[in-house]
Amino acid sequence: FWKMDGLGVHEVIIETPHHHKDFDNLSIGNIVLILKTYRQRYLDLSKDKRIKYILIFKNYGIDGGASLEHPHSQLIATPIIPQRIKEELKGAKEYFDLKGRCIFCDYIKREIKSKNRLIKETEKYVAISPFAARFPFETWILPKCHSARYEETSDNNILSLARIMKETLFRINKKLNNPPYNFIIHTAPPKEFSxxxxxDLDKKYHWHIEIIPRLTKIAGFEWGTGFYINTTSPEAAARILNSI
Incomplete structure (x- = not known):
């Protein structure tokens, strides 16, 4: 069998000294510090040539996979690009090669125009219930201005991101009775490697955050096929989250 060394990095990012404060209950200033910490860790670890991908994520609640009660996020850096990310990169490349445009930028424009799945729009970001949502109330947050790399986000844009993240998670928690969830930052691999x-990946890919409330279980059909059964349409999810 082919194998490789188990090289990587795993970090826990403590979000607040307060033991029982959920992300949406933190102050904007506190969330800004968290998001800036994410950015700094990306920038620092990207210097390590052995690292091919850096993933930052948050598990909230037991069913969300949280193993520590204190509010925290995690970072895992790997010596390979995960398959899910490869598929996103490949799809973005194929679309760009065909159309000459970023698929995510086109997607954002269409969703803003239709408004059917739009949860929140600000000057710099959108929160969307994605057209092909895998899970009930799955939500994506994307920068409206094209950017492939989270770590290149300016201080001003991080402030705007903190506001829309707080608002979006507040709506999810309010409407779904504080569900367990995961959020994941999908960004381009480190620049030197990519x-x-x-x-030309910086022209073709677009970083974003995926928020996945854990309301259903993945069972045999999903594991066996890679297809997902979503019992709540993204249009219905957006209407519910917009009703606050």
Whole structure:
């Protein structure tokens, strides 16, 4: 069998000294510090040439996979690009090669125009219930201005991101009775590596945050096929989250 060394990094990011404060109950200033910490860890670990991908995520609640009660996020850096990310990169490249445009930028424009799945729009970001949502109330937050890399987000844009994240998570918690959830930041691989393996990636990919409330279980059909059964349409989810 082919194998490789188990190289990587795993960090726990403590979000607040307060033991029982959920993310949406933190102050904007506190969330800004968290998001800036994410950015700094991306920038620092991207210097390590052995690292091919850096994933930051949050598990909230027992069913969300949280193993520590104190509010925290996690970072895991790996020596390979995860398959899910590869598929996103490949899809973005194929669309760009065909259309000459970023698929995420086109997607954002269409969702803003239709408004059917739009949860929140600000000057710099949108929160959307994605058209092909895998899970009930799955929500994506995307920057409206094209950007492939979270770590290049300016201080001003991080402030705007903190506001829309707080508002979006507040709506999810209010409407769904404080559900367990995960959020994940999907961003481009470190620039030095991706410039060799994925030329012009900065034109083709678009970083975003995926929020997944854990309201249903993944069972045999999902594991066996990779298809997901979503019992709540994204249009219905957006209407419910917009009713606050």
């Amino acid at each position: 410039s060799r393996e994925w030329p």
